[in-house]
Amino acid sequence: MAMPLDEKKPLLNNRPSFRGEGGVTSGYYRTDRSDPPRQLSCAAEATVSSDNGTMDREEMGGGRDVNSNSPARQFGTESRLAKVVLIAVTISYFLGYIPSMVIMNPFIYDRIAEEYNHEVNTSSQMPCVKHMNDSTGNTSGIEIQIEIERRVSTLELYLHLTTYVTAIIPILLLGPISDTYGRKIGFILPILGTLIKQIVYIIVVALRLPVSLLYLAHAIEACGGSFAAMLSAIFSVTSDVTQVGQGRSGWIAVMEALQTLAAASGQIYTAQWMRHGYLHPLICALCMCCVALVMTIFLLPETHSTASTGDSSHASNQEDDTGQCWRILRTCWNTVKESVAVYYKDGDANQGRDGQQRILCKRRLCLAIFILTVAVNFSRTGVEALFQLKYPLCWAATQVYTFSGVRIFLSWLAILVTLGLMQKLFKMADRHVAIVGIVSSILSNAALSLAVNDAMVYEAAVVGYMTRSIIPMLRSVLSSVVDHAHQGAMYAGLSCIESLGASVFSTAANRIYYASLSYWAGEIFVVFACIMIIALVLQIISNVLFANDQNRVCVEARQADGNIQHNS
Template sequence: MDEQDTAAILSDVLDTGSTDEETSTTGSSGLKDEPEVGVRSVRPPFACTHPVSVEPVLFLSMFSLTLQAPLSTQYLWDRISEDLGYNGSRTDECGNSSVRPDPLQKEVETLTAHWNLYLSLGGFSLSLLVVPLLGSWSDMAGRRPVFIIPNLGMALQAIVYLVVMYLKLPVAYFLLGRMLSGLLGDFNSILAGCFAYIADVSDRRSRTFRVAVLEACLGLSGMLASIIGGQWRRAQGYINPFWLVLATSLASALYSYLLVPESVTKDPSARLFTSRHHKAVWHLYSTGGSVGETGGRLHRCKLWLYTLCFFVVVAVHFGSRELYVLYELSSPLCWGPALIGYGSAAQHLAYLSSLLGLKVMQRCLQDSWVALVGLVSNITGLVVFSVADTTQLMFTGYGLCFLFMAATPVLRSKLSKLVDPSEQGALFASVACVESLCFLVGSSVFNSLYPATLHFMKGFPFLFAAIILLIPTGIISTLECLDQRRHRRDSTSS
């Protein structure tokens, strides 16, 4: 059996039970005002009388990811503390800022940060290669496989973590789980597939808000998972919450298989293991795609600049996010599982507040200015985090970040509008590749920076994050000013 037959069989298995393909120009949104090439709705095995989209897929997958992320960090902290004989949660230094920090605490923080880095490197370095492969393949083979395969990989990761916890194996075995998930695409493939699906079924006018709704699903699921995870871990430990991680990953895969209709025409000859998918991504950015070939050099530059903005914003977001739990666990905050859960929930609540703010601001502001408001919100919150030494100040920082997620849906939408409808799969494959790189670079930089700056300023990584966010702020404002000036010149000349 050759490579082409294997890919075809895999695609047929994932689409078993599909009925006759019906051309659909409205998709699940019902808002289409422009035909898009190759968009079809293929019914899943169980027909649904109501429009079904990908929001539940992303909700369940994000719930699984958010439930396990802070718990795995806390588990690493506890295991490393146990190995080193550190019991800092019951020392006096947490309530007294004048007490010199325990050297063992610094060692525990450093080792935990390093293990977080190793796990991120192990997973995302593999997904960096796999995500663009799956994303571009989905443009021909359909979106549903990109929802199912990575969810199965996340389920395998949860199984490995459970085995480590049950048998008290060395934490190095966590790397095996991360690598299995990375080889099957990891969460970034699901994220890329969902946004590509929304681009398939939405029009240009509604796309920014539809993308924001999808990101709000990330926030809602993350908020619920954070609250549940913190309380559950305090009551029953680590093992039972990780069973829920496994269950939600499997539920997301099952939902995708049974209920999500296909949004693109499936090409029976589509091959998974081919260099064509990576070449499609490179062609998009080297020429600007079909639109760039006619739109000229400026169009290609905008594609690169908005991608750079997206990279910086997402790298800061995910890089700094991994430090919140470490920052809160250690002195002078010394939060327990409940407060850590509430803090993570407050962070994810910003997804919903950002959605509401985006909807309101779109009534009077262009999308670019909405993104700038979101970046200012993020910068001010990070500055407060950098000096937070009390619980009240830490939650003040979370409050100031209430619009910090308004920038990413605008950037995704702008990138989507820069390419032809037939190139959405290649675009979101490239965005997924950039997002994987964001995880890799953000995790590497911030998990290395945190232990290196503990001796002079514990919150320096947050201050550093606020400073580099000035880069996308300047780029977006400059491009918007240039666009407005060009529109005024064109309207005057006409």
């Protein structure tokens, strides 16, 4: 059990930081305080967090830190306006972002399929025809379909790499930039990138230009930071207009739910609309991006105090421009170093060497489980779509993406209900809920690897509905063993892992699927199941560490109470 952390002592040397009040990546205030040691008793397990093995939410965010040097802020009409506009911008952006992502796979499939005999393989809306095993010349329909899917998976892989790898630098830069020049720039750049991407897609589809031009679209979007930078901006404004505590965590949960449901809705309407062509949903997506951009520029108030005071105007002077740029770059580099330092240096001398090692061990285990989960969750979507298009399932693209959108929507509703039951009725800790999610993922991937008909695909979706709860639970557990002052560095590191994971792990999954197409396309899902089994073992070890520390604190508390009674 971790004792209170000394937050005056950073993991690295003190440096100027942009992660001040309402910082861009943290969603927490930076607190500079030294808490006195507290005597804890087993009766205070709820306060000490029997759930996570560390400080309770009341300490981590359930209420304002009374010892913090940050003064309480008053929020008025501007704050309420910011919340309303933020909701509208979030919904508009993700309704505009999703269509091109949905259309990419079937559009590439159709363009490549045109090079083959249409009597054997028609399009993404009809990937299989009767008598797939009949030979046409020297090649059967199944062999042609396998070749098409190999080419589609390769091109799709390179397009994703273009986006995710290139976007890492803008993601790191936009945080400090928005702290210096205002939050709006954090919205405008990703929205503009996505808007221009939709324009390029429309031109390529309408004029039947080479598919290779899509690389330009994805590179432009990456320069704006793509959806990851947009999420960072959303949570930055959320932090600016809410107090630390339940109000902030509630709004963060609302924004996460909104972006997920908006993305699922966009996936459903695009899937239904694209059966009549790809152009109209892309035009609709372009309009939604324009709406988001207009609302950001003209309606969203500036919520960051630095940008609204003399700091930003002073920074705009010619003699300070170079220094301001270097300060931003230094902050980005310091964020990277602090993100790494979280996992090799605790920085709290009050813990003692053994206590520090236990805390670091918990952090590293949580990080390893997080990486393994990202490897599966971010890689499965693309190969699952190709798997469902392939014989013997032969789903039309409309069915593939409608099913995916409905599954996401219903899964989140079911997760919320299940979490309520687990945490309120059964008093389950976040780390225990993570185990349920990991087991759900293992069963889902194992079932999908054997799927040969629609019913088996639906069964895999049902048993895997808790999969999406793993990452939020891991964030919660990991944040509970990192002190307030370093929450921003931790979240920045997790964001980079997600962006890198989306590219690196998707590449590996794509290559495995490519290699196994000819003999067993479901092999990749067995690999996913094995990865999650490793994550399950690590999560069990992590739970044992948390439980041991909790028991140790209870024993120490009882001994302390006994000594007090004896002395009295």
